[in-house]
Amino acid sequence: MNWTIALPEIALACCGMATMIFGVLRKSDATLLCTMFSIAGYLVAGLLVLTGAFGFAFNGQLVSDPFSAFNQLLILTAAALCTVLASDWNRSQGVARFELPVLMVFATVGMMVMTSASNLMTLYLGLELQSLPLYVLAASHRDNLRSSEAGLKYFVLSSLASGLLLYGISLVYGFSGTMDLVGLHDLLSSPANASPGLVVGIVFVLVGLAFKVSAVPFHMWTPDVYEGAPTSVTVFFATAPKVAAMSLLLRVMGTSFGSLLGAWQHLIVIMSVLSMVLGALAAIGQSNIKRLLAYSSIGHMGYALIGLAVGTAEGVRGTLVYMLIYVFMTVGTFGCILAMRRKGQSVEKVSDLAGLASNDPVLALALAVFMFSLAGIPLMSGFFAKLYIFLAAVQSGLWVLAIIGVLASVVGAFYYIRVIKVMYFDAPAESFDARPVSLSIVVAVSGLFTAFFFLFPAPVVAAAQAAASVLFH
Amino acid sequence: MTSLGNAAGFPILSLITWLPLIGCLMIMSVRGDDETVASNSRWTALWTSLIVMVLSFVLWAKFDKSDPGLQFNEHLAWMPAFKVGYSMGVDGISVLFVLLSTVLTPICILSSWQAIHTRVREFMLSFLILETMMVGMFCATDFVVFYMFFEAVLIPMYLIIGIWGGPRRVYAAVKFFLFTLTGSVLMLLALIAMWLHAGTTDIPTLMATHFPSHMQTWLFLALFASFAVKVPMWPVHTWLPDAHVEAPTAGSVILAGVLLKMGAYGFLRFSVPMLPEASAYFAPFIYTLSVVAVIYTSLVALAQEDMKKLIAYSSIAHMGVVTIGIFTFNVQGISGSLFQMLSHGVVSGALFLIVGVVYDRIHTREIARYGGLADPMRGYALVFMLFMMASVGLPGTAGFVGEFLVIIGSLKVNFWLALLGGAGMILGAAYMLYLYRRVIFGRVTRDDLRGIADLSAREWTLFAPLIVLTLWMGIYPSSFTSYFDAAVGAMVQHHQAALAATTKLAGLVH
Numbered sequence: 017m018n019w020t021i022a023l024p025e026i027a028l029a030c031c032g033m034a035t036m037i038f039g040v041l042r043k044s045d046a047t048l049l050c051t052m053f054s055i056a057g058y059l060v061a062g063l064l065v066l067t068g069a070f071g072f073a074f075n076g077q078l079v080s081d082p083f084s085a086f087n088q089l090l091i092l093t094a095a096a097l098c099t100v101l102a103s104d105w106n107r108s109q110g111v112a113r114f115e116l117p118v119l120m121v122f123a124t125v126g127m128m129v130m131t132s133a134s135n136l137m138t139l140y141l142g143l144e145l146q147s148l149p150l151y152v153l154a155a156s157h158r159d160n161l162r163s164s165e166a167g168l169k170y171f172v173l174s175s176l177a178s179g180l181l182l183y184g185i186s187l188v189y190g191f192s193g194t195m196d197l198v199g200l201h202d203l204l205s206s207p208a209n210a211s212p213g214l215v216v217g218i219v220f221v222l223v224g225l226a227f228k229v230s231a232v233p234f235h236m237w238t239p240d241v242y243e244g245a246p247t248s249v250t251v252f253f254a255t256a257p258k259v260a261a262m263s264l265l266l267r268v269m270g271t272s273f274g275s276l277l278g279a280w281q282h283l284i285v286i287m288s289v290l291s292m293v294l295g296a297l298a299a300i301g302q303s304n305i306k307r308l309l310a311y312s313s314i315g316h317m318g319y320a321l322i323g324l325a326v327g328t329a330e331g332v333r334g335t336l337v338y339m340l341i342y343v344f345m346t347v348g349t350f351g352c353i354l355a356m357r358r359k360g361q362s363v364e365k366v367s368d369l370a371g372l373a374s375n376d377p378v379l380a381l382a383l384a385v386f387m388f389s390l391a392g393i394p395l396m397s398g399f400f401a402k403l404y405i406f407l408a409a410v411q412s413g414l415w416v417l418a419i420i421g422v423l424a425s426v427v428g429a430f431y432y433i434r435v436i437k438v439m440y441f442d443a444p445a446e447s448f449d450a451r452p453v454s455l456s457i458v459v460a461v462s463g464l465f466t467a468f469f470f471l472f473p474a475p476v477v478a479a480a481q482a483a484a485s486v487l488f489h
Numbered sequence: 490m491t492s493l494g495n496a497a498g499f500p501i502l503s504l505i506t507w508l509p510l511i512g513c514l515m516i517m518s519v520r521g522d523d524e525t526v527a528s529n530s531r532w533t534a535l536w537t538s539l540i541v542m543v544l545s546f547v548l549w550a551k552f553d554k555s556d557p558g559l560q561f562n563e564h565l566a567w568m569p570a571f572k573v574g575y576s577m578g579v580d581g582i583s584v585l586f587v588l589l590s591t592v593l594t595p596i597c598i599l600s601s602w603q604a605i606h607t608r609v610r611e612f613m614l615s616f617l618i619l620e621t622m623m624v625g626m627f628c629a630t631d632f633v634v635f636y637m638f639f640e641a642v643l644i645p646m647y648l649i650i651g652i653w654g655g656p657r658r659v660y661a662a663v664k665f666f667l668f669t670l671t672g673s674v675l676m677l678l679a680l681i682a683m684w685l686h687a688g689t690t691d692i693p694t695l696m697a698t699h700f701p702s703h704m705q706t707w708l709f710l711a712l713f714a715s716f717a718v719k720v721p722m723w724p725v726h727t728w729l730p731d732a733h734v735e736a737p738t739a740g741s742v743i744l745a746g747v748l749l750k751m752g753a754y755g756f757l758r759f760s761v762p763m764l765p766e767a768s769a770y771f772a773p774f775i776y777t778l779s780v781v782a783v784i785y786t787s788l789v790a791l792a793q794e795d796m797k798k799l800i801a802y803s804s805i806a807h808m809g810v811v812t813i814g815i816f817t818f819n820v821q822g823i824s825g826s827l828f829q830m831l832s833h834g835v836v837s838g839a840l841f842l843i844v845g846v847v848y849d850r851i852h853t854r855e856i857a858r859y860g861g862l863a864d865p866m867r868g869y870a871l872v873f874m875l876f877m878m879a880s881v882g883l884p885g886t887a888g889f890v891g892e893f894l895v896i897i898g899s900l901k902v903n904f905w906l907a908l909l910g911g912a913g914m915i916l917g918a919a920y921m922l923y924l925y926r927r928v929i930f931g932r933v934t935r936d937d938l939r940g941i942a943d944l945s946a947r948e949w950t951l952f953a954p955l956i957v958l959t960l961w962m963g964i965y966p967s968s969f970t971s972y973f974d975a976a977v978g979a980m981v982q983h984h985q986a987a988l989a990a991t992t993k994l995a996g997l998v999h
Contacts, residue, residue: 094732130943153818158990302736337702343567373608373611373652374608377611388644393640393641393643393670394636394638394640395637395641395642396635399640402945403633404676406677406678407571407684409684410678410681411685415678418678418681422674422675422677422678423671423674425674426667426670426671426674429664429666429670430667431666433647433663433666433940434663436647436648437651437659437662437663438650440648441651441658441659441662442653443651470637472567473567474567474568474569474570477568477570477571478570481570
């Protein structure tokens, strides 16, 4: 059995259930306390991940290794930061309910299962456990038409993707006779076992997972859901689930189907190119900053996918570093967006940022740092994310990806610096409400990380290297 | 930190590079009403940049002119797994550019004393950050570190043009940003390719590495994309007139004085020594573009109505001479282009300041709006004349030496190249004298020009060091050329040896 391997997931799940019972039983408003409990849960789970042993559990259903630890820590950090950001915003916008942090905890448990899944069945269970709370979260502003629409849209499209994934899994199982990721790896190391049916199954699995990372052409839901969902939920959508889905993709494609690289590499290359190009071009016309960031995140997933397309440990390392840096940039950017409130009402047009540099120089500076970083300008962390990715791409001779990637980043830079232009060059609009302390802390933490990553890239890369090398043994 | 062969005894290059950021921290901590903040920011920025300047004089004094290699080396492990380190060092080619940057920065800060009156704190912050990036770029001896500084310059310059610029500042700032970024990202790919081939990004190691011929062609083109935009070479120069016209005076000074040199410095530091075969192969292409730049932009300059735009076009022409000199691959040509870069840094910086002086008083840069300034502004007319002559290349001023050496260098290559490149001097005389005549001579016809004030004490302080430098460089050039003689000699030798080796190899194959 060796159930202690799954201790972080178990602990977090128990924390979620206990918090829910507490919230239900308590007569008065329990939102703040539930938020506190869930953050404590993330901390405990994080400590358990850090101190936990590596190995397989439940007869190879679950695995704990440096790769899962890296991703789980990242997911937990993202979830904790999002919870802090959400608590104040939800209260001020009148959508605060104690269920929301609890739902985030359950979704996080699902993501942790996803990253440590070592069997296609566990993988699917984790994915569904993650998705169900996310549907509810997307629609959590239930009196708002767009929020309900976002929830419904996400539900329908995501179920479709889950169906495709499940179909792919059954094909893979049917043609190979195993659902164990390591077993699949061993089986496919002799190319004769790669029957056409199995390859079709792999493609379906790939499509299902591509939906979750919102890679083009499976990205249609992203802008609408980002825009419709309450912003505090959008930031969660943009970070933790992306990490989980990306780690799944890396593990499944890298470990199990790695020897069939030739069969699926060009699919990833195409998705990556389309995502980078669409992310860069479609964002130009956006006036809503949440939609803009939705396209921006599509573009960023395109860059992260380069690491997978490369199919080497260097590539996976690049993707992992990319996701880490992406999470901090995104949390920080959304933190700034959450601060965009006038007389208590949240505003989300790019033009609402006009003259922010005069009204609130600190917030403008933070957002400028994030924008330059998203654009990939050194010394910001976003530059390093791209550097390691392109390094891997060039190393494997994927020049087309690298060239399209850098050119798309120039196009992308246009809309990022447009945000800076609005903040710094335009005449000031009405100033925003005072920032809550919790939000300032999260923005400061991610801002400092983003701006000063260049001082300490080595340990982060070393951790990613250790995580990536697990997949290629 | 390990300091190898550091004559100063302490990490002087890092100190010069990062000290402006300490000034930034001090400026950020200033509290009080707007007036106090503005005044304290100005003084802090000025003092910081002056201290940096004095430190760079130490560098200047302790520099060993006979050593062609890197000096004041510093090394710090940064990304050891990738063999990328934080390495700093200067040789004869870069040391004078460090000085150029540190001397121009306090002058720029002083020149914005009154011209910048909104968001003074942010302006001073941007300028000090800009200084860090410029100096860091010239000191970096690791390609990744170089690239980071090279590209990070965009951030403060974008803000300087966009916030404190003229009416079309947003257009100019975005154009500047995107043009430069497009070139830079292609250089990034070349950087990665060289990194993977050599296993490190240490610049001296890269110089000693031989890259295969077919690879050199692509690497050269990728680096060219970046450096040619920065120089700027025709036909990717179009961002420069816009950026210059819209930028505030101090921004124009730094843009012309230092940022344009970054491209040419890149050619000298990377393209020529690391890719000798491709450089030789593409030299005729570079000559063609440069000659077109010299003649075309000089003619365009003749037709300008705006003073700043005229000087911006003249900068492109002068930089055309620089690129010709670099790609002659002989001692005279390269020394000439180095000298031309330094003198252009001083002279064009001064010319932009000269435009700034009248712009501060009348708030227009339209040439037709002026005339007859010789009478009310005698000191101004004198200073203007000196720099006008230096820009034309009058013997005895800084402008002459560089152009003369480049012409000698290019004569060794091709007579027509020398003739057409040298035509820039004649055309330069035409547009500069024409500009001077229209602004300074004639009768004063407008009332506001009658009572216009001559140079103030602050403005004289700005021009004094530049005047001294211009004359010094013109009358006794060897006090500057002696710094880079050894390094240029070594570079030319290295280049010829590399080409000879390839020819020999080709001979063996055929």
